[in-house]
Amino acid sequence: MTLSLGVDVGGTHTDAVAARDGRVLAWAKRPTSADVASGVASALQALLAEGVEPADVGRVCVGTTHFTNAVLERSSLSRTAVIRLCRPAGTGIPPFSDWPAALRTALDGGSFMISGGLEHDGRLISSLRPEELESVAGELRDRGIKSAAVCGIFANLDGRQELEAASRLKSACPGLEVTVSHEIGRTGLLERENASILNACLVPLARRVLGSLAACVRAAGLRCPVFVSRNNGSLMSCETAARYPIQTFASGPTNSIRGAAVLAGIREGLVLDIGGTSSDLGALVAGYPRPASFAVSMGGVRTNFQLPDILSLPLGGGSLVRGENIGPESVGCELERRAISFGGPDLTATDLAVVAGLVSLGSRRPSVPPESVARGLKLIHGRIREAVERMRTGPQPVRLVAVGGAAFLVPDELPGVSEILRPALGPVANAVGAATARVLGEVDRIVSLESMGREQALETVVETARKRAVAAGADPRTLEVVEVEEIPLAYLPGTSSRFVVRVEGRLE
Incomplete structure (x- = not known):
């Protein structure tokens, strides 16, 4: 069986593993780069240096938070037009309602509410009118818009009307990227429309980033297909990811949950991934992340596409300790330069763990009073206990898998937890999840x-x-x-x- 290389691009580190039939043969951890691709290239080269033969590699699977960050930071977004198929109904609340002003300013390419849409049972509200679509296409050309989202009322029942509208728009506007809502979200017009807009505004960026990822894989001498992690714990091709970048949202925590399941050999329980800057707690159900049962807000925008039920904490190995406060500020990828244990000036959560004997890292033992160490670790453990209690759905004790580079911050006992598992390869569980998806x-x-x-x-x-x-x-x-x-x-x-x-x- 050929090798599968899993790469997960986190905020602090880019992790990579080589796996065959679920068994990890080699792994590497490198600092994440600003452009994503060079960090991935460095991690792949590290695997090859471990003896991985390019000819043995059957696929490379990459997980990245790049597109999530683009929305949160409002950067590299394409101006997007919204075409709602609804008239004579569905015009009361126009597109972009309740969006954060800064995000709307960054990507609002105009809104058009035209004839179309379905009743709840699939009957037509009205048919498409070609002349309306021609008028919309003319405005898009005049404005230089290159991304659009088409959303019809109850289009999730039957997407043919959206597809016809998209086809006409693309024919009239060469180079236009069109997202159709029935391929993105579920029942709920406004939330599905919002998710479609977010997807559409990311497509041009996704084509550039994924193109550079594929290029760096080829530059490493690998002649194999590249896949991208989805937020449901599965994989999609680069071509599919370029069309649906929104499906990568939260894929990092998802990879960790799937990887923890593989490493610990369980299909039910909780997974806590503690990285350099933040922690993610999720639930494992039948071997996959438990999906959220509520509408999800991304960048302040209410959506209804499927995301895992993840509780994120501003707590990591690089979290700064300042008096009675731990985090949310973190040294992130600069831990080995700034943490006291490595000769730096800043006291971090990792330094507390080193003094307490929970982990052996760095070249120095920080000079921190024992009572300060105990107080800091008590605060950290208290946050973890509260998070676990929030994620449990019943009175029965559950097993918890602790993974991530700072899993040593998880205490040995937690209320409501029957067993805490610490896989040896926990620091690269996210890459294991990508490789075995x-x-x-x-x-x-x-x-x-x-x-x-x-x-x-x-x-x-x-x-x-x-x-x-x-x-x-x-x-x-x-x-x-x-x-x-x-x-x-x-x-x-x-x-x-x-x-x-x-x-x-x-x-x-």
């Missing part, structure tokens, strides 16, 4: 059961999920249905149910 086909759809029976509806949804998994690169012979959920919708007229199906497979 599989492919998922997902469908989240509302179906009217008046025109077809429940069994037929479920069969149709499962088959769609299978096709999506194969289209994403899964070997059809390895497909397995890993989740089926039906939610009857009593609030809709007639008989309708929401079906959520996930099909998993190995990369072909």
Whole structure:
């Protein structure tokens, strides 16, 4: 079996592992670079220096927070036009409502509400009008807009109207990148529209970044496909990631959760990943991150695309200790230059752990009073206890896997935790998650059961999920249905149910 190289680009370090059939053969950790690609190249070169043969590598799987950071920092975003298919309904709350002013200013390329949209049962509100689309296309050309989001009312039931509108716009505006909402979000017009706008504004950046990633893989002498981590714990091709960069949001914590599951050999429990700047706590359900059951805000924008249920803490190994405060400021990737244990001037959480004998790092033993060390560690452990209590969903004790470069900050005992597991390769669990990820086909759809029976509806949804998994690169012979959920919708007229199906497979 060929090797899989997993690379995870974090805020402090870029981690890489070489794995075969879930077993890690080599690993490396390098500082993250501002341009992403050079840090990835450095990590790959480190693996090759460990004896990994380029000819043995079958794929490179990369996880990155670059696109999340672009939204949070409002940088490198493309001005995006929004075309809502809704008239004569759905005009009460226009696009970009309730967006943070700075983010809207950075990417608002105009809003257009035109004829189209569906009723809750799939019937047309109105048909598309070609003359309206031609008028919109003319304005986009005049404004020099290169990104657009098309969102129709209840388009998640049937996306054909969105696809037709997108096709007409692209024909009239050569070079226009169009995101259609039914491929991004779920039921809920405004949240699905918001998610589509965020995706659309990132597409040009994604093409540049992913292109440079592929180039650095080739420059390392690797002639294999490159895949990108999704936020559901699966993989997608670079081509797919360039179209749907929003699916990389929160892929870092997801990789850690999946990697922890592989390293600890469990499928249920909690995973706490403590890095240099922050900590992420998530739940493992059937081997995958537990999805959030609520609308998610990204950069102050309310969305409804699927994200894992992650609790983030401003606590890491590089967190600065100042009196009674620990964090949120951190030395980040400069730990080995600024922490006292390494001869630097700053007292960090890592220094407290060194003095307490929890870890052996650096060249110096910090001179910190024992009572200050005890007080600082008590504060750190208290934050971790509170986070664990918030993530538990029942009274039964759970197992917790502690991973990340600063996992030594996790105490040996926690209330409500039956066992704390500390895998030897925990510092690179995120890269392990990327290297061992599989492919998922997902469908989240509302179906009217008046025109077809429940069994037929479920069969149709499962088959769609299978096709999506194969289209994403899964070997059809390895497909397995890993989740089926039906939610009857009593609030809709007639008989309708929401079906959520996930099909998993190995990369072909």
